[in-house]
Each structure stands twice: as structure tokens, then as C-alpha cells.
Amino acid sequence: MIAITACAAALAAVTVGLLLRSEYEKKHFVTDQYEIESPKLPDGAAFRCVFLSDLHDNVYGTDNEPLVAAIRTFKPDAVLIGGDMMVCKGKGDLTVTVSLLEKFQPVIHRLRLSTLP
Numbered sequence: 001m002i003a004i005t006a007c008a009a010a011l012a013a014v015t016v017g018l019l020l021r022s023e024y025e026k027k028h029f030v031t032d033q034y035e036i037e038s039p040k041l042p043d044g045a046a047f048r049c050v051f052l053s054d055l056h057d058n059v060y061g062t063d064n065e066p067l068v069a070a071i072r073t074f075k076p077d078a079v080l081i082g083g084d085m086m087v088c089k090g091k092g093d094l095t096v097t098v099s100l101l102e103k104f105q106p107v108i109h110r111l112r113l114s115t116l117p
Contacts, residue, residue: 029060029067031074050074053082057096064096068103079104 041047050071060067071079085097 027058027060029055029058029070031070033074047078048074048076049078049080050076051080051082052085054084055086055097055100056084057086057093059096064100064103068100071104 079101081101085100086094
């Protein structure tokens with residue numbers, strides 16, 4: 001009986017820990033930087049991109065401003081979207097995602113102009 005109680009307590013503690021971590025991740029984003037070199041690029045060429053993934057409709061701060069500020073500080077040439085920007089679960093609401101993407105119109109516009117003949 002003591003072993004079952006100890007196992008149940010341990011399971012409850014792990015469950016609470018995972019729930020707390022999940023709530024933390026909903027309010028904090030992570031940035032990582034990688035430098036990738038390629039012989040296919042001309043010497044001295046640099047291309048800076050931001051890769052957004054797994055935001056799941058979360059809003060960081062007021063209107064995602066901390067996230068937008070972090071991205072703008074990096075001065076990307078492109079903002080790439082990897083997936084899981086939203087969690088539909090039947091609602092299909094794109095408001096948060098569209099609002100975030102609209103903040104990068106200058107980057108999108110600059111890329112579009114640079115690819116025109």
C-alpha cells in the first residue's frame with residue numbers, strides 16, 4: 001500500500017511539473033542563433049532569416065511586442081514560418097497569426113521587390 005501511495009505521489013508530482021512547464025512555455029519564447037556556411041554562397045555573402053515555429057496562437061506580452069522586438073533586433077532578410085502557428089481545434093481563428101505577420105510587411109515587401117526582374 002505504501003508503494004502504491006508513493007507511486008501515485010510521484011506521478012502527481014510529475015504531472016504538476018509538466019503542467020507548470022507547459023504554462024511557462026505559453027508565456028516565454030526562446031531564441032537561438034545558428035550560423036550556417038555554404039560553398040554555394042559567394043564569399044562574404046550573408047542572409048539573415050528568422051524561423052518561427054510552434055507559437056500555437058500564443059501572444060507574448062501586449063500584441064506580441066516582445067517577440068516582434070526580438071525579431072526586429074535580429075534584422076532579418078526573411079521571416080520563415082515552420083508550422084504550428086495556430087491551434088485551431090475547430091475554431092479556425094487566424095487573428096493572432098495574421099496580426100503577427102502583418103507586423104513584418106516591410107520584410108515581406110522587401111523580399112518581393114528583390115525577387116522581381
